[in-house]
Amino acid sequence: MTKDFEPLIIGFTCNWCSYRAADMAGTARLKYPPNVRLIRLMCSGRIDPSFILKALAGGADGVLITGCHPGECHYLEQNYKALRRVKLLKRTLAPFGINPDRVKLVWASAAEGVKLAREIGVFVEEIRELGPLNWPARSTPEINPVVEEVEEVAG
Amino acid sequence: MSDKPKFAMYWAASCGGCEIAVLNIHEKILDVDANFDIAFWPVAMDAKYKDVEAMEDGSILLTLFNGGIRTEENEHLAKLLRKKSQILVAFGSCAVEGGNPGLANFSTKDQIFETVYSTVSTENPDGVYPQPSFEMPEGTITIPVFEPVLRTLDQVVDVDYYMPGCPPESHQIEAVIDLVIQVLEGKAELPPKGATIGVGPSTCCDECTRTRNVKKIKEFRRIQLVDDIDPDLCLLEQGILCVGPATASGCGAKCPTAGAPCIGCYGPAAGVVDFGARMMTAVASVIDSRDPDEIDRILDGIVDPAGTFYKFNLAHSLLRTGNATWNGK
Ligand code: SF4
Ligand code: SF4
Numbered sequence: 001m002t003k004d005f006e007p008l009i010i011g012f013t014c015n016w017c018s019y020r021a022a023d024m025a026g027t028a029r030l031k032y033p034p035n036v037r038l039i040r041l042m043c044s045g046r047i048d049p050s051f052i053l054k055a056l057a058g059g060a061d062g063v064l065i066t067g068c069h070p071g072e073c074h075y076l077e078q079n080y081k082a083l084r085r086v087k088l089l090k091r092t093l094a095p096f097g098i099n100p101d102r103v104k105l106v107w108a109s110a111a112e113g114v115k116l117a118r119e120i121g122v123f124v125e126e127i128r129e130l131g132p133l134n135w136p137a138r139s140t141p142e143i144n145p146v147v148e149e150v151e152e153v154a155g
Numbered sequence: 156m157s158d159k160p161k162f163a164m165y166w167a168a169s170c171g172g173c174e175i176a177v178l179n180i181h182e183k184i185l186d187v188d189a190n191f192d193i194a195f196w197p198v199a200m201d202a203k204y205k206d207v208e209a210m211e212d213g214s215i216l217l218t219l220f221n222g223g224i225r226t227e228e229n230e231h232l233a234k235l236l237r238k239k240s241q242i243l244v245a246f247g248s249c250a251v252e253g254g255n256p257g258l259a260n261f262s263t264k265d266q267i268f269e270t271v272y273s274t275v276s277t278e279n280p281d282g283v284y285p286q287p288s289f290e291m292p293e294g295t296i297t298i299p300v301f302e303p304v305l306r307t308l309d310q311v312v313d314v315d316y317y318m319p320g321c322p323p324e325s326h327q328i329e330a331v332i333d334l335v336i337q338v339l340e341g342k343a344e345l346p347p348k349g350a351t352i353g354v355g356p357s358t359c360c361d362e363c364t365r366t367r368n369v370k371k372i373k374e375f376r377r378i379q380l381v382d383d384i385d386p387d388l389c390l391l392e393q394g395i396l397c398v399g400p401a402t403a404s405g406c407g408a409k410c411p412t413a414g415a416p417c418i419g420c421y422g423p424a425a426g427v428v429d430f431g432a433r434m435m436t437a438v439a440s441v442i443d444s445r446d447p448d449e450i451d452r453i454l455d456g457i458v459d460p461a462g463t464f465y466k467f468n469l470a471h472s473l474l475r476t477g478n479a480t481w482n483g484k
Contacts, residue, residue: 050432053473070445084439084450091454092431095261095461097478135474 007127009036010055011064011120014044016074017110018066024113032117033124036064044068044105045078049089052103057135062102062127066116069107079107099130160216160339162191163207164246165236166198167229168256168305169222173247174198176322177219183329190336191217195236207235215239217335219246219318223256223470224306228299237312242345244352245308248321251351252422252430253470255321257305258462260469260476264303304476317351321420321467324406327353351425355404358424359417363399363408365389371443375456378416390416391441394456396463401433419467429473431464 013019019040025032041047044067052063065086067079083105090100104123108116166174178184178199187193194215195202218240224230237243248254259267272279288297308314318331331353337343346352355362367389376394378384390397390411397416399408403424410417423430438457444450457463465472 048428048432049435050429050473053429053432057473057475080445081439083445083447084442085435087447087450088435088439088454088457088460089432091457092435092460092464095477096474098474133478135478 005128005132007035007061007124007132008059009062009064009120009124009127010060011036011038011066012041012044012047012051013038014067014074014079015040015042017068017072017112018044018106018108018116020110021066021108021113021116024110025117028113030113030117032120035124035127036120043074043078044082047082047085049085049092052086052089056098056102056133059133059135061130061133062104062123064120064123065103065105066108066119067105069109072109098133101126102130102133159190159192161194161214162187163193163195163215163218163236163240164198165195165218165220165222165232167220167222167232167250167308168225169247169249169254171198172322173219173221173249176247176320176325177328180325180329180332183332186336187332190339204232204235207239210239212238213241215241217242217244219244220308221247221250221322223249223253224302224308224311225256225259226299226301230302230311231299233308233311242315243308243312244316244318245314246318247323248319248420248422248467250308251317251319251471252468253305253307254467257307257468257470258466260304260480261461262477263479264301268301304480305470307471310470315348316346317349318353319351319403319420319422320353320406323353324409327405351403353405354421356425357404359399359402359404359406359408359411359421360389362404362406363389363411363417365411368392370441372441372453373443374453377458384414386414391437396438396457398430398434398464398466400437401427401430418463422467430468431461431472434464435460 013022022038044065047065055063065082067082068074070079086103086105090103093100093103106119108119164174164177193200195207218236220233220236220243222229224233245251249256268284271277272284273282285298287300288295320327334343338345366387370389370392372392372394374394375396378395385393395416397411398419399411399417401423402417402419403421405421419430423433427433442450442453444453
């Protein structure tokens with residue numbers, strides 16, 4: 001039904017791994033779909049559920065969070081924290097009528113540009129399958145102010 | 156009528172508890188009477204909406220508005236009282252953030268009516284559902300339309316001050332009344348517009364006397380199923396889901412002091428963007444596990460995360476409603 005629907009995805013990346021992986025994917029001219037707008041955090045542990053909720057309420061169809069592999073966090077433990085937060089958030093989304101699969105956590109090290117590019121591609125297709133979210137109570141009709149706002153709270 | 160300033164209080168989608176809380180300030184209520192003319196207060200005196208409509212704009216000095224906006228009537232009165240009042244206070248958690256009635260935003264209007272008018276606990280053999288208008292031999296009679304979502308007062312009109320609590324505590328109401336009287340006497344100034352009044356500056360945990368150590372838990376437990384609660388230790392550390400970490404101080408940590416977890420009636424503490432998000436963060440930090448399966452097992456102990464994290468705040472959260480609700484019939 002939604003074959004010509006282009007999903008809009010907000011990606012939160014960690015400065016130490018996945019952001020560099022995305023950078024590497026870019027430098028190596030690896031192709032990944034243009035649907036994802038990346039926001040750099042200092043660590044996946046900086047992800048606050050409110051960033052994800054804000055993105056969804058503001059018009060994103062999916063949110064991707066990427067962090068260092070378990071055991072490899074620059075700040076030791078923070079990616080486990082991200083894991084627990086994302087798991088709990090997904091459980092909270094169901095009664096809102098938001099498919100928890102719209103939020104995805106992926107591990108990617110700084111060297112895994114290829115893996116990250118592939119994961120982004122997979123996620124875009126998964127969201128395309130789910131169709132647009134079109135959050136009805138959205139506060140901002142345009143995604144760009146949302147990116148700015150999310151960047152603002154993300155600091 | 157005397158030339159005393161005018162006071163009004165109104166209830167929209169609320170339980171009546173806020174009204175009781177104001178009457179519950181004992182002899183302080185006499186100060187209200189000494190300093191104000193009660194212009195409109197349906198719970199305390201007879202008045203007609205048309206009397207309010209006939210008042211000059213801005214002629215009421217202070218209106219305490221409690222309850223969320225669920226019906227056309229609620230909305231009409233919110234707009235009317237906004238016009239007639241110099242100071243409009245969202246009074247109590249329902250007006251401020253939707254409160255308990257706001258939890259209905261997880262359900263569509265059809266689902267709500269179904270529950271109210273046709274589930275097993277309802278005696279409604281003829282399947283009567285309320286109709287917004289009905290033809291009678293005498294003419295058309297109407298009742299206010301039930302709107303698709305519950306909105307907070309500030310989602311409908313401009314609000315001057317916010318006073319949370321379910322209901323606001325007596326000592327906080329007294330302090331606010333004292334302040335208003337001092338302002339009338341020229342001895343004090345009003346807080347900046349948009350301020351939250353009658354709350355403390357930090358979180359419920361800050362007012363709580365229970366001992367906090369390093370929170371590390373392997374299991375969530377429902378308080379009614381536990382009989383070995385340590386009376387002095389933080390409830391969250393004992394695996395009881397207490398939302399004190401996200402809740403504004405102001406009540407004196409009443410519930411944890413009495414042995415029950417805070418359920419968040421004082422609303423988000425200063426700086427909290429989304430109450431539920433703050434609680435998700437807090438809960439994720441106390442879980443003592445790095446193993447995905449074990450984390451899931453621990454999280455299974457939280458029976459209704461959305462209802463627990465948004466018990467008072469759904470209508471004012473980032474998402475505001477369930478997906479089907481907004482356009483739902
Ligand atoms: S979590 Fe609850 S019991 Fe623990 S300190 Fe905070 S308010 Fe008190
Ligand atoms: S402890 Fe929490 S739920 Fe209880 S009165 Fe205080 S703010 Fe409200």
